[in-house]
Amino acid sequence: MMTMKKISYLLILLAFLFSCKKYDFEINNLNGNKVGIIGHGGMGIGHTYPMNSLESILNCIHLGADGTEIDVQMTKDGILVAFHDINLEESTNLSGHIYDKTWAELEGARYSYPHYGNYKLIRLDDIFKTIPNQDQYTYFLDFKNFNPNKDAAYFDVLNTEIIKLIDKYNLVQNTYVEFKSEKLIQELQAIRPDIKQFIYTEYYLALSLAEQYNLHGLTISVDQLSHEKVAVAHSKGIMVATFNTHSHKRNVTAVEHNVDFIHTDRLEHLMGILKD
Numbered sequence: 250m251m252t253m254k255k256i257s258y259l260l261i262l263l264a265f266l267f268s269c270k271k272y273d274f275e276i277n278n279l280n281g282n283k284v285g286i287i288g289h290g291g292m293g294i295g296h297t298y299p300m301n302s303l304e305s306i307l308n309c310i311h312l313g314a315d316g317t318e319i320d321v322q323m324t325k326d327g328i329l330v331a332f333h334d335i336n337l338e339e340s341t342n343l344s345g346h347i348y349d350k351t352w353a354e355l356e357g358a359r360y361s362y363p364h365y366g367n368y369k370l371i372r373l374d375d376i377f378k379t380i381p382n383q384d385q386y387t388y389f390l391d392f393k394n395f396n397p398n399k400d401a402a403y404f405d406v407l408n409t410e411i412i413k414l415i416d417k418y419n420l421v422q423n424t425y426v427e428f429k430s431e432k433l434i435q436e437l438q439a440i441r442p443d444i445k446q447f448i449y450t451e452y453y454l455a456l457s458l459a460e461q462y463n464l465h466g467l468t469i470s471v472d473q474l475s476h477e478k479v480a481v482a483h484s485k486g487i488m489v490a491t492f493n494t495h496s497h498k499r500n501v502t503a504v505e506h507n508v509d510f511i512h513t514d515r516l517e518h519l520m521g522i523l524k525d
Contacts, residue, residue, distance in 0.1 A: 272501065272504075272522050274504050274505070274522075274523075276504070276507060277507050278479075278483060278488075278489075278507045278508065278509045279483055279486070279487075279488045279509055280488065280509035280510065284503075284504055284508065284509065284510070284511055284523055285315045285316065285387055285490075285509060285510035285511070286314045286315045286316075286511060286513065286516070286519050286520055286523060286524075287314065287315060287316050287317060287318050287387065287389060287490070287510050287511060287512045287513065288305075288306070288309030288310075288314045288316070288317040288318065288512070288513065288516050289318050289492060289494075289512040289513055289514050290305060290306075290317070290318060290319065290320055290331075290333060291304075291305025291306040291307075291308060291309040291317055291319075292305045292308050292309050292516055293495070293513060293514030293515065293516055294495055294514045295495070295514060296514075297363060298366075298368065299340065299360040299362060299363075299366070299368050300320070300333055301319060301320050301331040301332055301333055301371075302331075302360060302368040302369070302371065303368075303369070303371050303375070303376060303379060304368060306319065306331075306376055306380070307379065307380070309516060310380060310386060312516060312517065312520065313520060313524070314386075314516055314520065315386065315387050316386040316387030316388050316389070316423070317386070317388060317389075318388075318389040318390075318391055318492070318512045319331050319373065319376070319388065319389070319390055319391065320332060320333040320391050320393055321373060321390050321391060321392050321393065322347040322348065322392075322393050322394075322395065323347070323348065323394075323396070323406070323407055323410065324347055324348065324350055324351055324352050324355060325348060325349060325350055325351050326351040326352060326353075327406045327407075327409075327410055328351075328352040328372055328410075329372065329373040329374070329410050329411075329414060330347055330352070330355065330370060330371070330372055330373065331370075331371055331372070331373055331376060332347055332370060332393075333393065335393070335395045337358065340360055340361055340362065341358045341359060341360055341361055341370060342358060342359050342361055343355070343357075343358045346395060346396075347395070348395060348396035352372065355370055356370075358370035373390075373414055374414065374417075377414070377417075377418045377420070383418050383419070383420065384419060384420075384422075384423060386423065387423050387424075387425075387510070388420065388423065388424045388425070389424075389425045389427055389447070389468070389490065389510070389512065390411075390424060390425070390426050390427060391427040391449065391468075392407075392426065392427060392428055392433070394407075394428075394429070394430060394433065399430075399432070404432075404433070404436045407433075408436055408437050408440055408441075411426065411437065411444070412440070412441055412444070415444060421443055421444060421445075424444075424445065425445045425446065425447050425465060425466070425490075426444055426445065426446050426447070427446075427447045427448075427449045427468055428446065428447075428448065428449065429448070429449050429450050431458060434446055434448065434458070434462055434464070435462070438462060445465040446462075446464045446465060447464065447465060447466045447467060447468045447488075447490060448462075448464055448466075448467050448468070449467070449468040449469075450467075451473070452467070452469050452473050452474070452478055455467035455468075455469060456481070456482060456485070456487065459482070459485075459487045460485060460487070464487070465487075465488055466482075466487055466488030466489060466490060466509065466510075467482060467487060467488075467489060467490070468489075468490040468491070468492065468512075469489065469490075469491055470491065470492060470493040471491045471492070471493050471494055471499050471502060471503050471506075472493060474489070474491055474503075474506050474508070475506065476505065476506050476507060478506075479506045479507050479508055480507070483507070488509040488510070489506075489508045489509055489510075490508065490509060490510035490511070490512060491503050491506070491508045491510070491511055491512065492511075492512040492513075494511055494512070494513045494514060494515065494519070495514040495515065496515065497515060497518050499515075500513055500515055500518055500519045500522065501522065504519075504522070504523065
């Protein structure tokens with residue numbers, strides 16, 4: 250009869266062997282037959298560092314990822330800030346919305362987890378100012394346009410700030426701007442058609458809009474993808490990025506679909522199965 254000690258040892262051994270499983274992927278995509286390893290908000294959901302914090306993004310880059318996705322919102326005074334949630338109180342010591350506040354009102358914001366971490370809300374400009382050799386990495390800027398008042402002045406300021414950031418750090422070749430809104434796609438494309446855009450919405454609508462506006466790609470949850478859907482997009486010259494890869498199994502599934510980029514929450518695992 251096996252003792253508890255032996256059972257525990259066996260479970261640890263099985264877990265180790267499973268973690269060391271080797272995969273023989275045959276990748277065929279539009280990214281040079283290579284899956285771009287993109288950290289989701291840096292190190293991803295559930296990591297020690299809060300998503301979109303400077304520490305999370307730098308750690309992702311330093312580990313050897315190909316790049317990072319960053320969630321972006323704009324303040325009332327036109328400052329681009331890295332933050333995911335619609336409400337500040339969901340994950341910080343402040344309440345309200347980014348779009349209702351100036352940067353001066355947000356500058357003291359701290360993430361409420363982990364306790365005593367003292368991780369700050371940060372501007373995009375400060376992120377790119379800190380990343381060494383910015384041109385060596387790929388960036389997905391996911392614009393969370395929660396502001397209900399999207400008038401002409403809003404579009405003008407948003408586009409001005411996007412262009413200013415991309416030009417200041419020479420990011421036009423290695424940055425993809427993600428929008429859900431057709432109007433935002435139109436506005437930016439009319440001014441700067443050289444800035445690469447991905448559409449982030451339901452698969453068939455995204456595919457249609459990507460064709461209509463000659464976009465670089467579409468961003469779709471791994472739950473909505475299949476090998477066949479990715480192949481259809483690729484046949485039209487449209488790249489595919491995916492997210493919601495918050496487990497080892499989902500990482501593997503995304504790779505097997507032949508996507509071009511994975512915004513992963515399990516960064517080290519994805520690096521391990523692709524870079525061995």
